[in-house]
Amino acid sequence: MDPVLAADLAAFPDLLDATRRYATDVLAGLDERQVSPAVPAQTTALPSTGTGFAAALAEFDRRWADGFAASAGPRYLGFVTGGATPAAVAGDWLTSAFDQNPSSRSGAEAATELERETVRWLAELFGVDGHTGAFVSGATTSNLVGLAIAREWLGEQRGVSVASAGVGALGEVTVLSGAPHSSVYKALSMLGLGRDRLRLVPTLPGREAVDPAALEEALAGAGGPAIVVGNAGTVNTVDFDDLRALVELRKRYPFWLHVDAAFGGFAAVSDEHAHLVEGLAEADSVCVDLHKWLNVPYDSAVQFTRRRDLQVQVFQNAAAYLGLPTDNPDFVHLTPQNSRRLRALAAWFALAAYGREGHRDIVARCVAEARRFGALLSATPGVTLLAPVRLNVVCFTLDDPERISEVLDAVTASGEAFLTPTVYKGQTALRAAFSNWRTTPEDTNRVHAALAKALRG
Numbered sequence: 092m093d094p095v096l097a098a099d100l101a102a103f104p105d106l107l108d109a110t111r112r113y114a115t116d117v118l119a120g121l122d123e124r125q126v127s128p129a130v131p132a133q134t135t136a137l138p139s140t141g142t143g144f145a146a147a148l149a150e151f152d153r154r155w156a157d158g159f160a161a162s163a164g165p166r167y168l169g170f171v172t173g174g175a176t177p178a179a180v181a182g183d184w185l186t187s188a189f190d191q192n193p194s195s196r197s198g199a200e201a202a203t204e205l206e207r208e209t210v211r212w213l214a215e216l217f218g219v220d221g222h223t224g225a226f227v228s229g230a231t232t233s234n235l236v237g238l239a240i241a242r243e244w245l246g247e248q249r250g251v252s253v254a255s256a257g258v259g260a261l262g263e264v265t266v267l268s269g270a271p272h273s274s275v276y277k278a279l280s281m282l283g284l285g286r287d288r289l290r291l292v293p294t295l296p297g298r299e300a301v302d303p304a305a306l307e308e309a310l311a312g313a314g315g316p317a318i319v320v321g322n323a324g325t326v327n328t329v330d331f332d333d334l335r336a337l338v339e340l341r342k343r344y345p346f347w348l349h350v351d352a353a354f355g356g357f358a359a360v361s362d363e364h365a366h367l368v369e370g371l372a373e374a375d376s377v378c379v380d381l382h383k384w385l386n387v388p389y390d391s392a393v394q395f396t397r398r399r400d401l402q403v404q405v406f407q408n409a410a411a412y413l414g415l416p417t418d419n420p421d422f423v424h425l426t427p428q429n430s431r432r433l434r435a436l437a438a439w440f441a442l443a444a445y446g447r448e449g450h451r452d453i454v455a456r457c458v459a460e461a462r463r464f465g466a467l468l469s470a471t472p473g474v475t476l477l478a479p480v481r482l483n484v485v486c487f488t489l490d491d492p493e494r495i496s497e498v499l500d501a502v503t504a505s506g507e508a509f510l511t512p513t514v515y516k517g518q519t520a521l522r523a524a525f526s527n528w529r530t531t532p533e534d535t536n537r538v539h540a541a542l543a544k545a546l547r548g
């Protein structure tokens with residue numbers, strides 16, 4: 092064994108202790124860390140002789156750590172960014188310690204069963220009990236898997252297996268959606284269906300929710316089976332398609348209903364908001380991100396479907412040593428990955444530790460903070476909300492939109508908060524997304540104060 096590696100092996104417990112202390116300091120300082128610091132560009136060549144872990148940690152601390160954003164902290168409101176709860180962090184650490192490969196039950200029986208249990212818990216949490224699913228790396232991959240199954244279903248309608256014959260055998264494809272996430276276009280590109288196949292359907296006036304009448308017209312015009320991407324929580328204004336109306340339409344026009352519920356799916360956890368996702372259980376496939384509002388570390392999401400048979404057709408990886416898919420197929424046959432980490436463990440710990448009630452509380456507090464921030468902005472001169480605060484995102488603009496990037500930069504430079512820009516219905520805008528379990532009213536006040544200061548210039 093390399094002598095440096097051998098020394099690390101001998102000192103393994105101490106090194107983990109040092110890491111624990113280091114991580115404890117990082118987490119204790121999260122609140123005060125610059126929310127999005129500038130990164131000094133200084134890279135080095137690959138070391139030929141290693142330094143051992145202790146020196147590597149010192150080097151990391153010296154060269155990199157200060158540049159890392161407090162994206163796990165309470166005032167990072169860019170994109171839709173969750174943090175990681177204590178149980179989720181610990182579960183993630185143990186994922187590495189056990190280093191399981193739940194791709195096939197062979198040699199990893201308990202790990203695959205734990206993933207199945209976690210997927211069932213999540214299906215219950217989101218009210219999609221009739222679905223089966225698997226862990227994937229993020230909502231983009233979840234959308235990819237859902238749309239891959241949709242593609243296979245289209246083939247089934249036309250008497251071909253795309254998985255065998257290729258996408259060329261499919262012919263014309265119509266994909267319809269009101270306000271899809273950018274990752275849907277990426278998935279269509281990867282699947283050989285093509286970004287241009289997505290036809291945007293008009294949304295309701297002043298909304299990002301699809302207009303069901305316009306969707307019906309588009310479906311009638313499609314002249315045969317299609318794919319519809321329903322949106323349960325758009326990134327700009329967290330708008331929701333009327334899923335029940337979509338399910339009704341499906342009775343008259345054949346289509347695969349994939350629902351992107353990346354973070355909007357968490358509405359199901361809240362009594363006050365569950366109505367927003369009524370009908371989700373009837374979807375053919377569903378995407379929910381976990382590294383957002385479940386507050387588990389990156390990278391974690393779940394995909395659900397009611398047609399696991401088609402999923403296996405697409406993703407099966409038959410090999411003599413892995414065995415053929417059974418009626419309870421191994422995960423190797425369900426997603427783009429073969430070998431994979433036991434992503435489920437962090438989510439399992441989060442759900443075991445805090446349960447439905449704990450996660451309901453996280454959702455409720457985030458929604459409360461989004462509303463407070465919305466109210467503060469409404470009373471701020473020069474600021475206009477572009478949509479009501481429906482859930483956890485506040486979308487707003489400035490009377491002088493020319494100032495948006497300057498104001499954003501000033502907020503970032505203050506180290507107090509991080510917000511991201513967007514374009515909403517052709518208008519340059521700003522977003523603040525509340526999805527972190529730590530965010531308190533005081534944090535919201537600090538974000539507002541940083542913004543108000545930036546506005547004063």
Ligand SMILES: *Cc1c(COP(=O)(O)O)cnc(C)c1O
Binds near residue numbers: 231274353
């Ligand atoms: C975040 C998001 C995605 C993509 O998620 P990743 O985790 O970044 O892959 C897809 N759809 C919606 C609605 C999202 O909010």
